[in-house]
Amino acid sequence: MVNPAEWFHRKKKEVKATVAASLAPRTPQPQSVPDQIDRCLELLSQTFGNTADLATSKIMFGNQPALLVFLSSMTDAKLIAEKIIGPLAISKEMPKYEQNLETYCETMLRGIEYKISNKWQEIIHLMLAGFVALFVESSPCALVLKIQGSSYRSIEEPSTQTIVKGPKDGFTESADVNMSLIRRRILNPALRFESYTLGTETRTPVYLAYIEGIINPGILEEVRIRLNNMQTNAIFDTGIIEEFIADKTLTPFPLTYNTERPDSTAANLITGKVAIIAEGSPFVLILPATFNDFFQVSEDYYQPYMMASFIRIVRYAAFMLSLLLPATYVSIITYHHELLPTQLLISIMAQREGIPFPTVVEALLMELTFEILREAGIRMPRAVGMTVSIVGGLVIGQAAVEAGIISNIMVIIVALTAISSFVSPVYSFSMSSRLLRFSMILLGAFLGLYGVILGLMIMVGHLCSLRSFGIPYLAPLAPLVVADQNDVFIRSPMWAMKKRPYFLHTEDLIKQPRAESPSPPPDGRPS
Amino acid sequence: MKQLTIWLILLSFSSITLAGCWDREELNEISLISGMAIDKGKNAKYRLSLEGVNAAELNPKTRSQGTPTVVYSIEGNSISELAHKTNIGLSRKAVFSHMRTVVISEQIARAGMLEFLDFMERDREIRNDFNIIVATECQAVDVLRMLYPLQRISTAKIHVQLDTLTKDWGGDPNIRLKDFVNAIVSKGREPVAAVVRIRGSKEKGASVDNIQKPTPDGLVEVIGFAVFKGEKMLGILPVHYSRVYLWTQDKLRRTSLTIPCQKNAYLNMRVYNSNTNVEVAYENGKPVIKVGIKVETRLDGSECEDPLEKVETTMKYETLTADYIRKEVASAIATIQKKYKADVFGFGEKMHIYAPKYYNKVKNQWDKEFARAQVKVQVIAKLRRTGLNTNSFLQQMKK
Structure with missing residues (x-):
């Protein structure tokens, strides 16, 4: 037992030594497949230990003893019995060597993907991916057969990014399903999925999707380099990859866009971005991401552009509200009474009469309460979810006002702020305004509107300094690209968006060269 | 670099703790x-x-x-x-x-x-x-x-x-x-x-x-x-001097006038648009002030018998309105000239623009000059419409 204090004060050198030790392979792995099945069994139990889902069974391969090994969690036992054990039982041939294995496969296993290999590591990895391995006595090669089958969640509507009009399917935890969802939308042979295996412990398959001929090779190369340089032991969600490959992590703003929506992923790929899909995560990372991406919803493109533009402007306004409303309120109320119309000021004064706390304390109290409520609402078991809304809405909101601890107007401010913060279509982005709001409130409370403006200036300066895979975060606003403004604050009609964003420097700039505004036939009558 | 960052953070923190809150006032x-x-x-x-x-x-x-x-x-x-x-x-x-x-x-x-x-x-x-x-x-x-x-x-x-x-x-x-x-x-x-x-x-x-x-x-x-x-x-x-004041300042927006048109019968005019142009000059050894007023009116009521569908009536009413306004403005300015000798209308400021040489000579006794100034008031009144009715029920009764 290590004394925690001792452990904590270990010298740096020792820590380094431990890191070096952990980097070394734990058990030496054999390079090639041994030709005795008993030896194979030994090695297998060495590699997998005594995991419960490792199934081994000795069968006869012709008249040779053979060993069938698979991970029951990743394969379909019924299919194995049907496709392998069944044919083997009636097989009279006696395949001996590699060629024989191949003949066997060609004659008996029609329609099953297979591979013959003598590399131990490769076989282990394939087994992990759901392949079945067949080791035959006195054969230096093993046969691996693709009999995958494992239960996945069926395709459902995305839970974090819902829309009214548009496709309702969402990504699942299976990377294969996710890839097929994207592939089904882009029937273009130039769509590429590059395979990576990340995580020294988890060996998670990660796929990099892009469209050859559109994607800026510079960005693609950068993503490849960062993925290859990733040194981590476990990946359970793309969120983990995000932190490893983002340009900067000391920022409240997300530098990658994550989505649960295949349609939005496909649209981004076509715009000239890269998507990263990880096995086990229903969220797909899209890079590079800019500030404006977080105000765009795929639905914007499915509904009339005037409405979409209006809603988009509302989203920007809501972001500003959720960031600045409490801070502005606090600073105006405590420093700049003269800015309010007299009637409004008197009405606020009447409500604040008898409130024991200063406005800042009141604001922080309510904002914190709201954050707690929100967190509780997410973490609570669904069955008790109702309790939170009752306790939150009634007890805290109404009772606090009636008890004269919180003023009515503060409840309105907090509610408006809360609603505004939900408007952002990407959850990870709304967190940035949640976080910054508190520092804004403090600045407003200490320095008044001057402080709020100061905070905004620092924030904008910080935003200007951010890059996402080399693309300025505020593009196309700073640096200003006039030609790209047709899809920032307003969404132009579809036919007017002929080009891809300049700031992405895509290989193929023009998206739809022949798109034209619809118009009636020239003679005014349908022909 | 690291030290600089620490200093900057300390500095900004001290600006909050030392200078912050100095004019904070809870409601x-x-x-x-x-x-x-x-x-x-x-x-x-x-x-x-x-x-x-x-x-x-x-x-x-x-x-x-x-x-x-x-x-x-x-x-x-x-x-x-x-x-x-x-x-x-x-x-x-x-x-x-x-x-x-x-x-x-x-x-x-x-x-x-x-x-x-x-x-x-x-x-x-x-x-x-x-x-x-x-x-x-x-x-x-x-x-x-x-x-x-x-x-x-x-x-x-x-x-x-x-x-x-x-x-x-x-x-x-x-x-x-x-x-x-x-x-x-x-x-x-x-x-x-x-x-x-x-x-x-x-x-x-x-x-x-x-x-x-x-x-x-x-x-x-x-x-x-x-x-x-x-x-x-x-x-x-x-109080009606205030109206004249606003008229001369071109600040009058709307007003109502009661104009005698016959014996014991009045015309009610609602002025809904008014425009004033003041010109001053120094002519023949005397300051001359020309107040030009243009008003657009609407008939709000009529006790007189003139048929309102006729153009002549409109013209007559316009003349009556113009005369009435001219008299009111002219007499008000005259009263202030005689009684107080105080140029509340700011004609001197206008004179400074129109005749600077003359004004610079007299600016120290401008009020005396103002008192002897010749004031000309010109009014153009337009009767644009007669409200919802043409002839009133009073005229129909008499027929």
């Missing part, structure tokens, strides 16, 4: 001042009265039977000190940023004791766009005490009252602090102000009961137009 620690009244003091130069708002009483939800405002008076020799000394009697810090109206007593105005305007212009908290009015036949402080059922704050009521009066009839010269001070300073213009008095009982009006009666016991009325010369008030003229 429930201040008392909003909605109006101010200045009287002559008994033992000192001034008596300053402040009207503090009792916010809880003004919110329909928290309202009880209490008083909506608190009026407190204090005597002293300078308004600026008194404004910060009110806590002798009041509990909270007085905040002047929402002050709408300053009432000056006639006594102060006639004595020209307006030195305090310097403080009001200088102070960073007080706005420069409040109304300045003169209270006659009572103390200025009495005006602050007249409660009114709708606005409940007496000075807020006066502010709204003056604003509406300017917009709808033109009975208030709409003078703000900056106009007043500019007029005092300018040699080619003299200040004016609206004059109010209390109708009814000032004792009964100064009670919460006043807001519970359909006809308030005490009510603040605008009764006229004060003419100043420099900082001294010369006299009070009836």
Whole structure:
């Protein structure tokens, strides 16, 4: 037992030594497949230990003893019995060597993907991916057969990014399903999925999707380099990859866009971005991401552009509200009474009469309460979810006002702020305004509107300094690209968006060269 | 680099802890001042009265039977000190940023004791766009005490009252602090102000009961137009002089006229658009002032028998309207010329632009020049429509 204090004060050198030790392979792995099945069994139990889902069974391969090994969690036992054990039982041939294995496969296993290999590591990895391995006595090669089958969640509507009009399917935890969802939308042979295996412990398959001929090779190369340089032991969600490959992590703003929506992923790929899909995560990372991406919803493109533009402007306004409303309120109320119309000021004064706390304390109290409520609402078991809304809405909101601890107007401010913060279509982005709001409130409370403006200036300066895979975060606003403004604050009609964003420097700039505004036939009558 | 960052963080933190919060004022620690009244003091130069708002009483939800405002008076020799000394009697810090109206007593105005305007212009908290009015036949402080059922704050009521009066009839010269001070300073213009008095009982009006009666016991009325010369008030003229003043300033928006058209029969004209152009010149050894007014009117009522569908009638009415306005404006200017010899209309400022050489010679006695100036008023009136009817029922009865 290590004394925690001792452990904590270990010298740096020792820590380094431990890191070096952990980097070394734990058990030496054999390079090639041994030709005795008993030896194979030994090695297998060495590699997998005594995991419960490792199934081994000795069968006869012709008249040779053979060993069938698979991970029951990743394969379909019924299919194995049907496709392998069944044919083997009636097989009279006696395949001996590699060629024989191949003949066997060609004659008996029609329609099953297979591979013959003598590399131990490769076989282990394939087994992990759901392949079945067949080791035959006195054969230096093993046969691996693709009999995958494992239960996945069926395709459902995305839970974090819902829309009214548009496709309702969402990504699942299976990377294969996710890839097929994207592939089904882009029937273009130039769509590429590059395979990576990340995580020294988890060996998670990660796929990099892009469209050859559109994607800026510079960005693609950068993503490849960062993925290859990733040194981590476990990946359970793309969120983990995000932190490893983002340009900067000391920022409240997300530098990658994550989505649960295949349609939005496909649209981004076509715009000239890269998507990263990880096995086990229903969220797909899209890079590079800019500030404006977080105000765009795929639905914007499915509904009339005037409405979409209006809603988009509302989203920007809501972001500003959720960031600045409490801070502005606090600073105006405590420093700049003269800015309010007299009637409004008197009405606020009447409500604040008898409130024991200063406005800042009141604001922080309510904002914190709201954050707690929100967190509780997410973490609570669904069955008790109702309790939170009752306790939150009634007890805290109404009772606090009636008890004269919180003023009515503060409840309105907090509610408006809360609603505004939900408007952002990407959850990870709304967190940035949640976080910054508190520092804004403090600045407003200490320095008044001057402080709020100061905070905004620092924030904008910080935003200007951010890059996402080399693309300025505020593009196309700073640096200003006039030609790209047709899809920032307003969404132009579809036919007017002929080009891809300049700031992405895509290989193929023009998206739809022949798109034209619809118009009636020239003679005014349908022909 | 690291050290620099640490220093920067420390510096910004100290700016918050050292300089932050210096003018922080919680809303429930201040008392909003909605109006101010200045009287002559008994033992000192001034008596300053402040009207503090009792916010809880003004919110329909928290309202009880209490008083909506608190009026407190204090005597002293300078308004600026008194404004910060009110806590002798009041509990909270007085905040002047929402002050709408300053009432000056006639006594102060006639004595020209307006030195305090310097403080009001200088102070960073007080706005420069409040109304300045003169209270006659009572103390200025009495005006602050007249409660009114709708606005409940007496000075807020006066502010709204003056604003509406300017917009709808033109009975208030709409003078703000900056106009007043500019007029005092300018040699080619003299200040004016609206004059109010209390109708009814000032004792009964100064009670919460006043807001519970359909006809308030005490009510603040605008009764006229004060003419100043420099900082001294010369006299009070009836309220329609304010309209003439607004006309000459091209600030009149809408007004109503009652024009005699036959014996004991009147024509009601509603002016809804008015445009004034003042030209001044120096001709034949005399300043000449030409006031050109263009009005667009609507017939609001007619007691006369002229058939309204005829063009001649329209032309006749237009002439009648023009004559009426011309007489009103000309006689008002003439009265001020003769009686007060004070150029409240700012014709001198115009003269400075049109005839600078002449004006520079006479600017120190411009008021004398103004008094002997020849004033020509030209009015063009247009009758645009006759309301919803053509001929009135009065004419149809007679047929």
